[in-house]
Structure formats: C-alpha cells, structure tokens
Amino acid sequence: DVKVTQSSRYLVKRTGEKVFLECVQDMDHENMFWYRQDPGLGLRLIYFSYDVKMKEKGDIPEGYSVSREKKERFSLILESASTNQTSMYLCASRILAGASSYEQYFGPGTRLTVT
C-alpha cells in the first residue's frame, strides 16, 4: 500500500512564525502536491513538484514556499504565518504512470491554527 505521512496532525503557531510542514511518501512517486482544505471551498492546490528540486506554483501560492531535496520528501513552508493561513493542509503523491491515471494518494492532513 502507498503510504503518505505528514509530520504533525495538529499544529498551533503564532502570527509571524516560520512554519514547516513535512510530507513523506514511501512509493518512489515522482509527483508530490500540497493542498489546503477549507469548509465550502474544497481542496485548493498550493504548490506541486514534478521531481526532485523541481517545483511549480499551484492556484494559491501566495505566502507559501516549498522544498524538495529528496524524492520522498516534500516540505511546505509558511515564511511568516498569518491567521488567514489557519487551515487543514493535505499532502499527496502520484506516480508518473500512464496518461489516463492521475490518481493521487493523500496523507492524513495537518490542521494548522495560527493565533
């Protein structure tokens, strides 16, 4: 089974702090993704990574950055946390398989509260 793990289930940080959210997958997947989930808005893509050291902005990248130094690990960084970044953060990975696949495997999520 594919396993995607996230470093924390719950996190509370103060406004202005630098926050690191870590994600690790164990199936040698090329693609990795960070989403945030908010009630009534579904999941929105923050950043994704094609492969090691490669990253692209998603739909809502403002206030975030990412790092992918190893294939299995994808980090989301909040440079200076703000209260509007309070949310559930979900990591996902995907193998670069056939063109009709696109299935993503998700971690359990990190619920971040910024006070």
Add this chain to the structure above:
Amino acid sequence: AQSVTQLDSHVSVSEGTPVLLRCNYSSSYSPSLFWYVQHPNKGLQLLLKYTSAATLVKGINGFEAEFKKSETSFHLTKPSAHMSDAAEYFCVVSDLMNTGFQKLVFGTGTRLLVSP
C-alpha cells in the same frame, strides 16, 4: 480550465435507502473524473475513477458513478446506505495546465449524513 460543481453541500439519507450525490463537470475535452471520500479525521481515499473506458464505473464499498456526456454529469450512487458511509465526498476532474502537467480540480464537497 476544467471545473466541477457539486450541487448539494449536504445530503441526508436513512440507513438502507439509496444514495445520490450529484456532480456536473465543465471540460473542453474528454475528461478524467474521480470521486474521493474523506472520513472524519482521515485522509482522502479514491472511490472510483472514469478515464474514457466504460461509462458506468464501479468503485469500492458498493458505490458507482455514470459518466453522461450529454448531461455533463458524473453522479455518485449507492443502492443502500450504510452508517459507515457518512463522510464528505469530493467530485474531481483532471485539468491540463499550459505546461502539459495534469492537475486535479476538486469540487466543494458534499457531506453525506446517514441516520439509523
């Protein structure tokens, strides 16, 4: 850009009765469509996917969905609800970015409530 609209934010059913969760999509080409489920305090799990093969797609836990191009719909159904089906369900479409990368676009979700 591709998009999906989930027509109901909440659906309530009684255990043993049919489930219908509605989804309409907008796509300029033949899309790949998915339904994901999220149980409380758990990650998203793929229920089923349509990728231009059979229009009636069967998934896990007795769920199925039918791709109807003429109606641009991909509704999720189950003949008989079980208490364990209570969760949030997301309709998802694949979208081709300018770079050639395929990303997923999520609907806003439908919360399914199952009463005894």
